[in-house]
Amino acid sequence: MARSSLPPLAAVRAFEAAARHGSFTSSGRELGLTQAAVSYQIKVLEERVGQPLFHRRARGVELTHVGTELAKKASAALDVIADAFAEAQGSAQATLEISVIPTFATNFLAERLGRFQIAHPNIAVRLEVSETLIDFQSDTFDIAIRSGKGQWPDLECHKLIEIEFTPMLSPALAETIGGVSKPEDLLKLPILGGGDPWWVRWFEKAGVNSDVLKGRPSQTFGPQILEATAAMAGQGVAMLTPAFFKSAIDSRQLIRPFELCSSDETAYWLTYAHAYRNTPKVKAFRSWLVQEVDGFLQTEKQRGYVSRASSLADRD
Structure with missing residues (x-):
């Protein structure tokens, strides 16, 4: 039989339910349809078949001979579809694939x-x-965590953590100039990623003309975690997010000479396609991450590693 001649699935479902219940009203309750809607769907199917599928009785309906044979095969076919869908759904829900940027992966997600x-x-x-x-559309990932301003079209974007930054360096490097007591002291030392706009923004907030950075040699490391590693090795001063390097600060691998933090309205974001928003595994991960981020922000605000903290749920 050509598939182009197959009846609408809605009509088959209505017929199969009515055949099991012996009632249009009861099948309507199962399918969330009115009795009239079920009757209409069965009429569509009967027109396709070319003969009645039910005898209409005063107290319900009774399958005709043709209807009885069709009901057996329709029920079996719907079972096959249900099993196939359950298998596909189970496979899709079995693995959550996440793409995440290095600093967030290393300094937040991995340990949780x-x-x-x-x-x-x-x-x-x-x-x-x-x-x-x-x-x-083409990658297999369910979720991505990125930094930016959340302006990615066609994606669900949930702000996680607003990015703040401040200069950090190793104690040994600071001692080479007798310690760092004022922002200008940093200019006596190698600046890691000096071409990064974060440096300009922080120096201007500190009241230092950012022109002092012009002409200085600059190394580019990319992710914060790489600059932090270089800073811990005494290679220079890095502009870092203190909340992500609290262990290095607590262990004195890095010091934070100034409480002053700056920001540029960027943040870490949880993103996924609109089509995934009701996927159980995505909803489960988002709900879990909400709690983790809120707990992290509240704790780090109390410890002074972040200057702002608010609920993820409040920001959506």
């Missing part, structure tokens, strides 16, 4: 992801660290 796995043992997580923008 185990808690998500414990809370959701049926969801396996595949994590890829990358700064490459994700095309959800």
Whole structure:
């Protein structure tokens, strides 16, 4: 039989339910339809078949001989479709694929992801660290975490953590100039990523003319985690987000000479395609991340590592 001649699935479902219940009204309750809607769908099917499928009785309906034979095969066919869909859905929900930028992956997500796995043992997580923008139409990722201003078209974007930054360096490097007590002292030392606009913004907020950075040699490291590693090795002063390097500060691998932080309205964002917004695994991860981020922000605000903290749920 040519598939082009197949009847509408809605009509088949209405017929199969009515055949099981022996009632248009009861099948309507199962399918969320009115009795009239069920009757219409069955009429569509009867017109396709070319003969009645039910005898209409005063107390319900009764299958005709043709209807009885059709009901057996329709029920079996719907079972096959249901099983195939359940299998596909189970496979899709089994693995959550996340693309995340290096600093957020290393300094936030990696040390917490185990808690998500414990809370959701049926969801396996595949994590890829990358700064490459994700095309959800062609890539296999369900979720991406990126930094920016959340202006990505056709994506659901949820702000996670607003990015603040301040200069940080190793204690040993600071001692080479007798310590750092004022912003201008930083200019006596190598500046890592001196071409980064963050330096200009921070110096201007500190009351230092950013022109002092012009003409200085500049190394480009990319992710914050790489600049932080170079700074801990005494290679220069890095502009970093203090909340992500609290362990290095607590262990004195890095020092933060000034409380002053600056920002440029960028943040870390959770992003995914609109079509994924109601996917159970995506909803589970987002709900978990809301709690983790809120707890992190409140704790770090109390410790002085962030100057602002607000609920993710309030920001959506």
